[in-house]
Amino acid sequence: MKIPKRIQPLVEEGLIDSVERQLMSGKEATVFVVRCGQEIRCAKVYKEASQRSFRQAASYQEGRKVKNSRQARAMEKGTRYGRKMQEEVWQNAEVDALYRLAAAGVRVPKPYICFEGVLLMELLTDSNGNAAPRLNDVPLNEAMALDYHAQLLKQVVLMLCAGVIHGDLSEYNILVDAAGPVIIDLPQAIDAAGNTEAGAMLERDVNNLRNFFSVCAPKLASTQYGKEIWRLYGDGLLTPESVLTGQVEIDMHPADVGAVMHEIALAEQEEHERQVRLQQMLN
Numbered sequence: 001m002k003i004p005k006r007i008q009p010l011v012e013e014g015l016i017d018s019v020e021r022q023l024m025s026g027k028e029a030t031v032f033v034v035r036c037g038q039e040i041r042c043a044k045v046y047k048e049a050s051q052r053s054f055r056q057a058a059s060y061q062e063g064r065k066v067k068n069s070r071q072a073r074a075m076e077k078g079t080r081y082g083r084k085m086q087e088e089v090w091q092n093a094e095v096d097a098l099y100r101l102a103a104a105g106v107r108v109p110k111p112y113i114c115f116e117g118v119l120l121m122e123l124l125t126d127s128n129g130n131a132a133p134r135l136n137d138v139p140l141n142e143a144m145a146l147d148y149h150a151q152l153l154k155q156v157v158l159m160l161c162a163g164v165i166h167g168d169l170s171e172y173n174i175l176v177d178a179a180g181p182v183i184i185d186l187p188q189a190i191d192a193a194g195n196t197e198a199g200a201m202l203e204r205d206v207n208n209l210r211n212f213f214s215v216c217a218p219k220l221a222s223t224q225y226g227k228e229i230w231r232l233y234g235d236g237l238l239t240p241e242s243v244l245t246g247q248v249e250i251d252m253h254p255a256d257v258g259a260v261m262h263e264i265a266l267a268e269q270e271e272h273e274r275q276v277r278l279q280q281m282l283n
Contacts, residue, residue, distance in 0.1 A: 006045045007032065009116045016043065016120070023131055026172075028187060033123060033131065041112065044119040046091050046187070091117060097164055097189040104162035105240075106155050107182045124177040135181060136171040136212075145216035152181050152209055153225055158240055159183075160202065160233055163192050169205035171212045192233070199230045224248045 003011055003019050010016040020033040020040070029046045091114055098111040098121070110122035124132040140148070152174065159166065166173075166189055173185035192198045206226030214221040223246030231248065232238040 004030075004032065004045065006116070006118055007034070007043055010043070010118055010120065013115070015113065015115065019043075024134075026185070028185065029119075034120075036120070040123050041120055042109075042123045044121065046117045046119070091119070091187060093189060094119060094185075094187040097186040100162055101159055101164060101183075101186075104158050106158045106162070107180070108186070109182065109184060124175050124182055126176070127178040132175040132177040132182065134172060135174040135176055138176050140213075140216045142217045145213040146220070148176075148181050149209060149213040149217065149220060152183075153206070153229075153244065154240075155181070155183055156202075156206060156209075157229060157238065157242060157244075160192055160229065161238060161240055165190050165192050165195075165198055165202045166205050167201045170208040199234075202226060202230050202233075220246075 001019055001021060007016060007019060011018075016034045016036055018035045020035060023031040023033050023042060025031070029044045032043045032045065034041055034043045095111050095114045098108050101108045102110065109124055112120045112122075114120070126132050135148070156166075156169070166183065166186065168185065168188050169183070173183070175182045175184055190198060190201060192202070195201070203226035206229065210220050210223055210225065225244055225246050227248045228244055228246065229238065232242055
């Protein structure tokens with residue numbers, strides 16, 4: 001097929017020899033099957049910000065680091081240079097997450113290089129050598145649903161132990177290759193310790209899995225794995241070997257309003273004393 005304009009620079013650099021076909025198109029990017037020497041890989045071409053239908057970028061960018069203060073200021077002001085840097089940060093987040101998660105044992109595609117807004121990575125295939133289908137296109141029975149759900153919970157835990165939350169996990173960004181589910185599409189991945197919405201995003205990811213698989217496996221419908229995983233993480237008890245039950249005990253003890261008011265009074269007294277000391281210093 002004709003080489004897309006965005007992929008042409010990789011052809012000129014000798015990173016890609018030919019484009020075989022378009023594989024899929026999503027809200028963030030279009031993916032092509034490409035030939036690199038004797039290997040078949042895929043090239044993920046990120047869409048421009050104005051063309052993406054993913055509109056929640058701000059909450060995902062919290063906690064992300066940039067190279068220097070000049071870039072940070074430009075991104076904050078929204079200048080042309082700042083928008084360019086913001087796109088680079090968005091794209092590099094996926095590459096960084098892929099390497100980080102692969103090192104942690106998470107099943108993700110192997111990345112090769114990100115060049116001029118195109119991510120070159122491993123092409124996942126099924127047992128017949130065809131491109132691996134999305135999870136939502138795979139026929140499931142109850143046993144398969146329970147098995148895949150358990151496998152993906154394990155992956156979510158491994159990700160969180162590595163400090164990463166997918167942030168947009170669903171049946172549409174999970175592929176099923178010859179060995180089982182593989183997590184894809186990570187440009188919105190967040191740092192669990194650096195984003196104030198991390199807990200809500202983790203729980204939403206896990207609930208998306210629950211809602212999808214419970215159609216074939218109704219016993220999953222009442223589970224609360226998201227809350228359980230995040231509670232273990234917050235208490236510093238989450239490990240790749242953590243045994244999950246899907247149940248969370250609700251604290252039924254009444255709130256100690258008196259103790260809370262006492263703490264507030266102490267804080268107000270400390271602030272008053274600080275203001276008095278400050279006034280004395282000024283006088």
